[in-house]
Amino acid sequence: MSAVMITRKVRKWEKLPGKNTFCCDGRVMMARQKGVFYLTLFLIVGTCALFFAFECPYLAVHLSPTIPVFAALLFLFVLAMLLRTSFSDPGVLPRALPEEASFIEMEIEAANGNVPAGQRPPPRIRNVEINNQIVKLKYCYTCKIFRPPRASHCSICDNCVDRFDHHCPWVGNCVGKRNYRYFYLFTLSLSLLTIYIFTFNIVHVVMRSVDNGFLNTLKETPGTVLEVLVCFFTLWSVVGLTGFHTYLISLNQTTNEDIKGSWSGKNRVQNPYSHKNMIKNCCEVLCGPTYPSVLDRRGLMQLSPVSEFSANDTDASPCSSSTDSSNSSKTLPSTKRAILCLHKPRPPPIRNNPTSDDLKASITDTAHTSPAHSQAEESSAAKTPPLATPETDAEASVAKSH
Ligand SMILES: [Zn+2]
Ligand SMILES: [Zn+2]
Numbered sequence: 001m002s003a004v005m006i007t008r009k010v011r012k013w014e015k016l017p018g019k020n021t022f023c024c025d026g027r028v029m030m031a032r033q034k035g036v037f038y039l040t041l042f043l044i045v046g047t048c049a050l051f052f053a054f055e056c057p058y059l060a061v062h063l064s065p066t067i068p069v070f071a072a073l074l075f076l077f078v079l080a081m082l083l084r085t086s087f088s089d090p091g092v093l094p095r096a097l098p099e100e101a102s103f104i105e106m107e108i109e110a111a112n113g114n115v116p117a118g119q120r121p122p123p124r125i126r127n128v129e130i131n132n133q134i135v136k137l138k139y140c141y142t143c144k145i146f147r148p149p150r151a152s153h154c155s156i157c158d159n160c161v162d163r164f165d166h167h168c169p170w171v172g173n174c175v176g177k178r179n180y181r182y183f184y185l186f187t188l189s190l191s192l193l194t195i196y197i198f199t200f201n202i203v204h205v206v207m208r209s210v211d212n213g214f215l216n217t218l219k220e221t222p223g224t225v226l227e228v229l230v231c232f233f234t235l236w237s238v239v240g241l242t243g244f245h246t247y248l249i250s251l252n253q254t255t256n257e258d259i260k261g262s263w264s265g266k267n268r269v270q271n272p273y274s275h276k277n278m279i280k281n282c283c284e285v286l287c288g289p290t291y292p293s294v295l296d297r298r299g300l301m302q303l304s305p306v307s308e309f310s311a312n313d314t315d316a317s318p319c320s321s322s323t324d325s326s327n328s329s330k331t332l333p334s335t336k337r338a339i340l341c342l343h344k345p346r347p348p349p350i351r352n353n354p355t356s357d358d359l360k361a362s363i364t365d366t367a368h369t370s371p372a373h374s375q376a377e378e379s380s381a382a383k384t385p386p387l388a389t390p391e392t393d394a395e396a397s398v399a400k401s402h
Contacts, residue, residue: 013297017095018159026297028087030172031157037086037172044082044190047230048075050223051197055204062207067200074193081186082171089293090176091162093143093151101144108139131272150177150273152256162291166255175255178293181286184249187242194238198231252281 013026021032030037048071056068096104112121124139126146137146140153143160147153152164154174163177175183201224208217218225248258252274257263263271275281 010301011297012295012299012301015301016295016297018092019157020092020159022297029089029297030086031167031169031174033156033169034172036169040082040170040172043230043234044075044078044193047197047227048193050227051201054221054223054227055200058208059200059204063203071193071196071200074189074196078186078189078193081182081189084182085168085175085179085186086171086173088173088179088182089295089297090174091164091178091291091293092157092174092176092295093145093148093160093162094295095142095160096144104144104146133270133272135272150254150257163254164256178291184242184245184286187238187245191235191239191242194231194234197227198235201228201231249282249285250278252285 011026013022013029016022019032021030021034022028051071052068056071059067095101108124124146126137127134128137128149129135130149135149137149139146140160142153142158145160147160148162150163151160153160154164154167156167157174159174161174161176163180165175165180165183167174168183171183171186173179204221205214205217205224208220212220245255248255251271253263253271257271263269263274275284
């Protein structure tokens, strides 16, 4: 038997499940549907180009040369914030590996005991205490993990995202723990840019109309009408959106939690993440620590060397994987088999450890899914802190149209 060693570098992003797309060798990460993102880019760049072409030369001479300079700086900032939001990992949580998932399943089944046929098994939840509030961690049937508090599964990207806010088609990405502040700065700066262009368009038309007349001005600068229309309709939505997110930030709340009413006071539930102080909440959301991506997208996967066997050899490797070898096997002759052993260093599958947000929180695992425990929990509900439900049973995705 002859064996030829074939090595192939595989980066982790190439094997990530979910519906994200990657480019620049995993450096750029977006949702699969990007059509609306291109429209956003086109509207911003197009409107600014018309402004620089038609209004800026006149305003720089007749009013102030700082007008185009400030517009250019604001435009670059808006673009930088948009690309930072769109091209980054929003805080995707890695799925459990098959062996980790089967271990969790075994644990859950052992805790449930024998559920009689025809009866629904108890819901898969675990409780953690955060700032004296009990928060339920729900099990994600797709990712096979207990989601951390505030995480939710985006059905468009098909991933669990930490501190999930919403999926934004305008930026072509989820908005979550790692890109929320850039998303907010994008909406804030875009509001300012829209107001700025709209105002100076009006000023330009008024100044020129004094000399040339209104109709002649519109004929000389045909881009003005288009700019005013785009800015007028953008103003309402973008300024409204910025106001809404300012309100959410002041409460340290996400769009997802706001829509579901997670902390609306039902069942005496209060938001355990709020500092009860608007300034502190704003500082935490906008100036708090940045979090590294846990996906390690550009990390190399540890692949065992691919061996070529003769046709009558048997598969002796316990690590053979039909799914993972699907891509590689296309490049090999049909009579030869590629066996890949994928060993990814991963964090533990049950992520009920506190995030940095929750460092103050003491976590007690009061789970549980066994009927005996459930009954005990129900009977002691009056004594224990109120139950918070950050997620509904349905896989959550707030596809928000701004
Ligand atoms: Zn999930
Ligand atoms: Zn998404």
